[in-house]
Amino acid sequence: MEVLKRIFNFYINSSIHVAIATCALAWVTLIELNLKHDQNLLSFVFFATITGYNFVKYFGIVKFHHRSLAGWLKAIQLFSLGAFFAMCYYGLKLEVETLIVIVILGVITFFYAIPIMVPKHYLFDDHKNLRQVSGLKVYLIALIWMFTTVIVPIVNHDVLINMDVIITGTQRFLYVLVLMFPFEIRDLNFDSLKLATIPQKIGVKKTKIIGVVLLFVFLTLEFLKGELTSKSICATLIITGVSLLFLLFSNKNQSKYYSAFWVESLPIIWLLVLLLLS
Numbered sequence: 001m002e003v004l005k006r007i008f009n010f011y012i013n014s015s016i017h018v019a020i021a022t023c024a025l026a027w028v029t030l031i032e033l034n035l036k037h038d039q040n041l042l043s044f045v046f047f048a049t050i051t052g053y054n055f056v057k058y059f060g061i062v063k064f065h066h067r068s069l070a071g072w073l074k075a076i077q078l079f080s081l082g083a084f085f086a087m088c089y090y091g092l093k094l095e096v097e098t099l100i101v102i103v104i105l106g107v108i109t110f111f112y113a114i115p116i117m118v119p120k121h122y123l124f125d126d127h128k129n130l131r132q133v134s135g136l137k138v139y140l141i142a143l144i145w146m147f148t149t150v151i152v153p154i155v156n157h158d159v160l161i162n163m164d165v166i167i168t169g170t171q172r173f174l175y176v177l178v179l180m181f182p183f184e185i186r187d188l189n190f191d192s193l194k195l196a197t198i199p200q201k202i203g204v205k206k207t208k209i210i211g212v213v214l215l216f217v218f219l220t221l222e223f224l225k226g227e228l229t230s231k232s233i234c235a236t237l238i239i240t241g242v243s244l245l246f247l248l249f250s251n252k253n254q255s256k257y258y259s260a261f262w263v264e265s266l267p268i269i270w271l272l273v274l275l276l277l278s
Helices: 002-013 016-032 039-058 067-091 097-115 137-156 164-190 198-201 204-222 232-246 257-277
Strands: none
Touching: 002 016, 002 067, 016 039, 016 137, 016 164, 016 198, 016 257, 039 067, 039 097, 039 137, 067 164, 097 137, 137 164, 164 198, 164 204, 164 232, 164 257, 198 204, 204 232
16 A cells, blocks of 8 residues: 555655646647647657656656655656656657747746846845746746647647637636635645735635636637537536536645645546546
8 A cells, every 4th residue: 555655655746647637728729619639749748747747847846855755756857857858759740839838938938937127126035046936936827728738739830820729828827826726725825925816816606616716717708719529618618517526625625646746637537537528
């Protein structure tokens, strides 16, 4: 049992789970926009997510040498290095225009973790990176996920940006924003007040109300698409309902895996519903 627990913790801490979730959302985009399955693109998104997330999460930790961290951290570092090489391999199989978008996302991710020169009146503490800019974190993450799971697939398939694409991009941004709320509610016990997260500014109850409104907008936008199918409507209804439940039941004292596993599983559930309805 202890071995299984360690494997599962490595699965979570090494960002494999969030990478599958990101890959699932990119696949959802391919299905919704009637684009052909693109294994090279999905593989790139998977390995790029592992590389990016682990870089952001563990960049600061590598400066410390606490014995309790050394073992699993070294394993994650080696795993991330392998993911980086795999990302480069699959990146070479993508279109040039796609790589340009990816480079922009890479630069944003880099400065999300690395200190930069930002005017002091935009900051509240000494860590001068985008992650620490007051109130920016959740919107930046939603924007990166939207670009990664919507813009990158359509650029790689040379799809013209029409109203359906704009609606899909808007939906994705709103949906990821809502998925971030349980994380921000969980982190109320740990985040510095200087981060000015949404729950810190308006409280848990109002954060949930905003999440409910955003999910309603997310669902409503589905009916504005030009190419509307019963499959997409049904899948959107199901994932909206399930996401709503996870939002409403989130709290500051949630279990260790409530957000890190179950909430991050929602994009995977969305994909599975679409595949089952196909």
